[in-house]
Each structure stands twice: as C-alpha cells, then as structure tokens.
Amino acid sequence: MRSTLSRYILLAKRWAWVIILGMVICGGTTYLVTKLLMQPVYEAQTRLLITLPGSSQNDSTVAAMAQQPTYNQLVTNPNVLSPVAAKHGMTVKQLSSMVKTQPATNTLIIDVLVDSSDPQLAAQLSLEVAQSFTSYANTRLGSQANFNILNPVVPTDPIRPRPSQDSLIGALVGLGLALAIIVIFEWIDDRLTSPEEVNKLLGIDALTIIPELSRKQRSKNAEETPELAEGCRILCANLNMAQMLRPFKLVMVTSSMAGEGKSTIAANMASFLAMSGKRVLLVDADLRHPVLDQHFQVNNHKGLSNAFLEMWSQVEGELDGQPTEIPSLRVLTAGVLPSNPSELLQSQLASQLFNHFRNTQKFDYVIFDTPPLLPIADAQIMAAYMQVTILVVDASRTPRKAMVRAKQALNRTGTRVLGVALNKSNWPEFGEVQDYLSNIQSRPRADITMSMPPNTPQINHAIDATNTAILPSANNKR
CATH class of the missing domain: 3.40.50.300 (P-loop containing nucleotide triphosphate hydrolases)
Structure with missing residues (x-):
C-alpha cells in the first residue's frame, strides 16, 4: 500500500508540469479564441400560451396539453417560416437553422427560441414566428385554440460563447489530454519504478x-x-x-x-x-x-x-x-x-x-x-x-x-x-x-582524528593524516 502511494507521489511530482501546462494551454487558448475570435450569439424567447374552450377549465386544460406536441412541431413548419423569411430576405432554410421550439413541461406554454448575433433581430424574429404560427393555425388549420403571445425581451447576455465557462471546459480537456499523454509515456517507459x-x-x-x-x-x-x-x-x-x-x-x-x-x-x-x-x-x-x-x-x-x-x-x-x-x-x-x-x-x-x-x-x-x-x-x-x-x-x-x-x-x-x-x-x-x-x-560533534589500524603502514607518507579529503562533488558525471 505504501509503495503504491509512493509511486503515485513520484508520478505526480514527475508529471505535474505536464498537467499544469496542458490545462494552462488548453484553457488559455479556449479563453482567447472565444473572447477575441468568436462572434457572440444571443437567444430571444417568445412564449405561446395555448387555451381551448371547454365545458370546464380542467377539460380545456387536458385538451390543450394533448394538442401541445402537435403545435410544437408546426411552429417550425416551412409554411409558418416562409412569410417571416421573405420579409427579412432570408431563405426558409436559413431561418429554420435559427429557430427552435421548446415545450414547457406540464404547462400549456410553447417557447419559440431564435438565435442570432443581433439581439434586436433575434427578438423580432422570435415574435414574428410566433405571430405567423398563430395566423397559420387559425386560418389554415381551423384551430379552435387561442394563442396568447407574450412579447419577448431583447437579450443582453450572449448564450455563447461564454469565455469563463468555455475556458474551464478547455482546461478540463487539457487535463484529459495531459493524463492521456502521461499514461502513454508511463506505459512505454522502461525505467525502474522502485529500488x-x-x-x-x-x-x-x-x-x-x-x-x-x-x-x-x-x-x-x-x-x-x-x-x-x-x-x-x-x-x-x-x-x-x-x-x-x-x-x-x-x-x-x-x-x-x-x-x-x-x-x-x-x-x-x-x-x-x-x-x-x-x-x-x-x-x-x-x-x-x-x-x-x-x-x-x-x-x-x-x-x-x-x-x-x-x-x-x-x-x-x-x-x-x-x-x-x-x-x-x-x-x-x-x-x-x-x-x-x-x-x-x-x-x-x-x-x-x-x-x-x-x-x-x-x-x-x-x-x-x-x-x-x-x-x-x-x-x-x-x-x-x-x-x-x-x-x-x-x-x-x-x-x-x-x-x-x-x-x-x-x-x-x-x-x-x-x-x-x-x-x-x-x-x-x-x-x-x-x-x-x-x-x-544539527547536533554538536567532537572532532576525532582516526588512527590507522595496527601494523598498517600509510601509503602516502608525505601527507599528514589530519588533512581533509578533497572528494568529487557531483553525482551526475561519468
């Protein structure tokens, strides 16, 4: 157990610089790229509240929730998006890539979400898509549902990129890469691991x-x-x-x-x-x-x-x-x-x-x-x-x-x-x-001169036995 722990400590000391370098490079690069090179994207949200007439409020709620998945799919229908796309000089495909819907769980609400680098345009498109769907549902589908539109708020903070969060993710990726490199090198390393x-x-x-x-x-x-x-x-x-x-x-x-x-x-x-x-x-x-x-x-x-x-x-x-x-x-x-x-x-x-x-x-x-x-x-x-x-x-x-x-x-x-x-x-x-x-x-020492063993002649007669030895000083030479 102790030898295993010692090996891990040795590995940590040996490879700490790789881990730190990997996290710093990946995290720092991610931050700079997201901060300086990537264009911010904003997301605007318009909410559609569905209501249906019925004999009771409970019956209308159940009926509206049953139809919510259908309406959610129809919001991004080309027939709904084409008038809005034509108004802004876009193709339906371009607008479709910007629009997505999200039904709120256990509610009668459908969220119409639009992503754009222009927050004003995102809010406008989100509102117009919701209005186009309401018109389409009432005229083309003959729906008896009522759709209440909650006007969107112009977003102020981009949903992406987020340099701080992205750099943290980049640092974690760097950590993963560093660990992978360490595993590979340790696997092919042919040196001793213990005495x-x-x-x-x-x-x-x-x-x-x-x-x-x-x-x-x-x-x-x-x-x-x-x-x-x-x-x-x-x-x-x-x-x-x-x-x-x-x-x-x-x-x-x-x-x-x-x-x-x-x-x-x-x-x-x-x-x-x-x-x-x-x-x-x-x-x-x-x-x-x-x-x-x-x-x-x-x-x-x-x-x-x-x-x-x-x-x-x-x-x-x-x-x-x-x-x-x-x-x-x-x-x-x-x-x-x-x-x-x-x-x-x-x-x-x-x-x-x-x-x-x-x-x-x-x-x-x-x-x-x-x-x-x-x-x-x-x-x-x-x-x-x-x-x-x-x-x-x-x-x-x-x-x-x-x-x-x-x-x-x-x-x-x-x-x-x-x-x-x-x-x-x-x-x-x-x-x-x-x-x-x-x-x-740190303890005090007495200076004791060792004498030669009996009957053992000194082989360097010209040098006094009390002289200090001049020894080689390094362990990294030949």
Whole structure:
C-alpha cells in the first residue's frame, strides 16, 4: 500500500508540469479564441400560451396539453417560416437553422427560441414566428385554440460563447489530454519504478541509493552533502561486509551506458574506504575517456597505459599510482590514450598486469573505474580479470532492457556481480532520509582524528593524516 502511494507521489511530482501546462494551454487558448475570435450569439424567447374552450377549465386544460406536441412541431413548419423569411430576405432554410421550439413541461406554454448575433433581430424574429404560427393555425388549420403571445425581451447576455465557462471546459480537456499523454509515456517507459525492482529484474541487490542532487549540492564536496556522503558510506559498508564473507581485492565499477555517474561513485567510494582506514588504489581504467586525473588534480603523463607501451620492468614500480590528500588513497591515472585499447586488454601483458594488482600486498582494495559495458568491449574484457563488479545505474533514465543486457554481459565474463549502486534517485522515500540527516547534522560533534589500524603502514607518507579529503562533488558525471 505504501509503495503504491509512493509511486503515485513520484508520478505526480514527475508529471505535474505536464498537467499544469496542458490545462494552462488548453484553457488559455479556449479563453482567447472565444473572447477575441468568436462572434457572440444571443437567444430571444417568445412564449405561446395555448387555451381551448371547454365545458370546464380542467377539460380545456387536458385538451390543450394533448394538442401541445402537435403545435410544437408546426411552429417550425416551412409554411409558418416562409412569410417571416421573405420579409427579412432570408431563405426558409436559413431561418429554420435559427429557430427552435421548446415545450414547457406540464404547462400549456410553447417557447419559440431564435438565435442570432443581433439581439434586436433575434427578438423580432422570435415574435414574428410566433405571430405567423398563430395566423397559420387559425386560418389554415381551423384551430379552435387561442394563442396568447407574450412579447419577448431583447437579450443582453450572449448564450455563447461564454469565455469563463468555455475556458474551464478547455482546461478540463487539457487535463484529459495531459493524463492521456502521461499514461502513454508511463506505459512505454522502461525505467525502474522502485529500488525493490532491481532484485526482481536482475537477481542482485541494490547496495546503495543516492538521490538526485540539486545544483547547489553538486557544487559542494561529498562530505558537505549528507545524502551523497551517507549513500557512499552505505556502499562502502556493504563492500566491506562482502569482503569479510568472501575475500576479494579487485573491484570493477561500471555502468551499462555512459553518463550514469560511475566515475564519481568510484572516486567517492575509494575516498570513503580510504578515510575508514583501508588502503586503496583507484585505477582509471577508461582508456578512451579518463576523468580521474581531473577529479583528483593529478598528473596524467604516466598511468595504466604505460604498462602496455613500455617495458614491464620499467613500469611495475609506477603501478602504485600517485598520492592524494587522503593518506591511504592512491590514484593510478589512465596515462597516454592508446589507439587500440581493446586489443591491448586482451594481450598477455594484460593478464600479467591484473595478476600484479591481485597479488599486491600494498592495498586492501584496487578499484577500477572502467568504461560503460554496452557501447564498447573494454569493460567486458576487463570484467574477466575482476573478482567483483558493482553496476552503477542511473535510476532516473536507464532503461530496464539496458540493465538486463549489462547484467547478461557480466554473467558471461565470470565476474561476481556484487550489486547495483542506484544513482540520481527521485523516489520519495528519500524525504524521510533527508529529514533524519538534517536532524543529526544539527547536533554538536567532537572532532576525532582516526588512527590507522595496527601494523598498517600509510601509503602516502608525505601527507599528514589530519588533512581533509578533497572528494568529487557531483553525482551526475561519468
């Protein structure tokens, strides 16, 4: 029940602009058209009161009401309308389209109604049609009925258009169209509707859920953005628990498509792991579009690609990466971009390279930020060397079919898919999370410097452990 309500709230937030826009456009357009372009039409009414002679008033009333339907039909007879039409230079057909009758229920009254853009003409025609019918009934039909004509009042207000009412109807039509568009788009929409759908769709768990950040939040570093920081800490906690249950060192962070935020999540995950005391090497394994050198402001002249381009004995010592402001975090950049990364990753040197990372005792984790899985082959090739893989999914736009294809591709490589990191979530459950984080952030904090675990050497000896980490600030990058 609650998840269903949450889905409706999410739909309302996502599509509110379509509903408002549809109502405003249709309602406003209707108002302008009816107000400025449509000619007003007035309706004049003349009443005919039927009376018949009889032995009693009751008998005459019953007889008059019995004949009322016949008289009502005869009012618009061409023989009745032709004298009036000829007088005003109209055809009978034209006049007939302007005239209608309406018998009053349970009365002896027939209303003769005439519509015209000229209120004076409408009143005149209504009266003349009533008079023509009376003359016709008395002379042609030999009717014994008496017809009392109540003179019409010249109308002052048009019966149509009515801009206010018409614009309301237009707004309702716009609402209907907007709802139809929403239903169509939701029906063809292939995105996730809830975090629980990840397990049903892919058979793996959502390791963390990071909400969509505002422009102001994206301008801050991760530690100053509680929603991002806690999402990354949850991811690190899940990674540590998985490592205790089944040890591993090589972790690949990838996504099905580009732009899902995998590089930012990889950088933040590595940074928070390092701040928790883990020794981490973050490798920019995207040999086509590297970004980690920009994230951490480090030199990219030498990096991972040098292992393929130079003698192994010359680069083995450089595979430990460059120091960062976090004492136990080092970054190995991509280096010079090769023209044939897929071929290099399938060479004998690649196997030697990844064995080196797997066997090194200098790091607890070696995290690889790789290219997306589906556009190119690089990530699928590297996945075969990896012990575990984390799949980053943009919850706001990644189609289900892309996620399924990515999971199938990973299954073929033999890597262990640890779970999914859901990024850029707009699900309403995060309102409660943000409220909780706001409450705990308002409490005073003691500044406690964490010491390294016993017998764990710092791998960045030149940097003091009290330095603040400079972390990537946005969750909408690669």
